[in-house]
Amino acid sequence: MTLRAVSSTLLFFGLGFVLEHLPMPEMLSWFQPPWMLLFITLLVLHSPHWFGVWVALPIGLLLDVEHHQLLGYHVLTLTIYIALLQALWRKLKRFNDLLLSLVVIALVVVNQLVGNLALWAVSSDSFVPIWQPVVSTALIWIWLRALFSIITSKFSFK
Amino acid sequence: MLAINVNAPTHTLIVHPPRIIALVVLSLSLMWVDAHYSLLQSVRYQLGYLMLPSQTLGQIPGSIGRWLEDSGASKQQLQTQNQQLIARNLVLELKTQRLAALEAENANLRELLSASEQVDDRVLVTSVIALDPDPFSQQVLINKGGEDGVFIGQPVLDAHGLLGQVVDVLPHSSLVMMIADANHAIPVQVNRNGVRSIALGTGSLSELELAHVATTADIVPGDLLVSSGLGERYPKGYPVATVTSVEIIPGQSFAVVKAKPSASLDRSRYLLLVFNQGAGRVPSKDIWRPEK
Missing domain, CATH: 2.40.10.340 (Rod shape-determining protein MreC, domain 1)
Structure with a gap:
């Protein structure tokens, strides 16, 4: 990985954390998109050989702090999410936009379900919403992916 | 679209089950410890320092919005608000005076009862x-x-x-x-x-x-x-x-x-x-x- 790639990745993650912290209008606060999850999806789909499950540990811990969640919660959900993305990558690269979007939405559902299952197993009194992140993912994924494509092609990230 | 890099080398693309299992076990252990003990609270606190730049940047739009909201108020609105605040301040001062007397009386009574509770x-x-x-x-x-x-x-x-x-x-x-x-x-x-x-x-x-x-x-x-x-x-x-x-x-x-x-x-x-x-x-x- 070149210095440019490392700094771009750090910038990308930094932007993800800023967006995660960005307050939404009160009426829309339930539909805060899972920015970091979507950013990681873009990175894993673009460079699956670089962004493996190791990403889950540092980013997951920081997301736990950001969302005041039990430490380890996002490490678990991201590990399973990235592992699934990597396992499906060969098929996904042949999918068209619509199919890929549907798979990403399904994976977000799986991510939320895994999180709920883990919380139920460990603390039994917590719950994370399932459908709100799915709705926001469905709304922004296609635009985010298009923007990412423009950036990667314009700056020739490889 | 180019978001999926079709040229990414596939020979290195291997899902490592041992690595995944290790991370799953680690994360579940962390969650269990964090749910039942406060051992990880200091780790969480230290990680909070790393989040500071993104939290500060994330608050900027909200701060700008509040600043615009505040600075958008007309002189008439500010004068009305100021008058209301002066009136409210007078009422609160009056209440505080009564409260101070009650507080002193309460402290005396507590002294009489040898109670150790403090009221301030x-x-x-x-x-x-x-x-x-x-x-x-x-x-x-x-x-x-x-x-x-x-x-x-x-x-x-x-x-x-x-x-x-x-x-x-x-x-x-x-x-x-x-x-x-x-x-x-x-x-x-x-x-x-x-x-x-x-x-x-x-x-x-x-x-x-x-x-x-x-x-x-x-x-x-x-x-x-x-x-x-x-x-x-x-x-x-x-x-x-x-x-x-x-x-x-x-x-x-x-x-x-x-x-x-x-x-x-x-x-x-x-x-x-x-x-x-x-x-x-x-x-x-x-x-x-x-x-x-």
């Missing part, structure tokens, strides 16, 4: 910077943290009554669980006659429910519920809610009592963190303070 609470003003997006929890993020002396378990008030307690502390921000959260309960008593109960959060910002109130209990709509200080988490005597309805269902042992929180849970921007010295001292086993 040190407070710190803070403001709400974000709401928890989770629709199933009623929590807010405030702009004071461990660096300001905030600790887990600390009571939080607004101008009208008890708002909640601190449940997570980072260096420069803290998470407050409001009394309306479905996981929250607070011991209360009726101000009129001292009948004790426990006010449970319902998940709705406008409603609390009293637990296990006997059908014969002397509680009527309009009664003010204040914190009883039992449980040693909240200070005693702060307004919590006003009873809105008492329903007695034939055949049921307990009445269904609903109350409206005194604090403006969905509107308050400025809050008070209470560093109470006496009544309502938080049990030390429930407190976590960052090490200085």
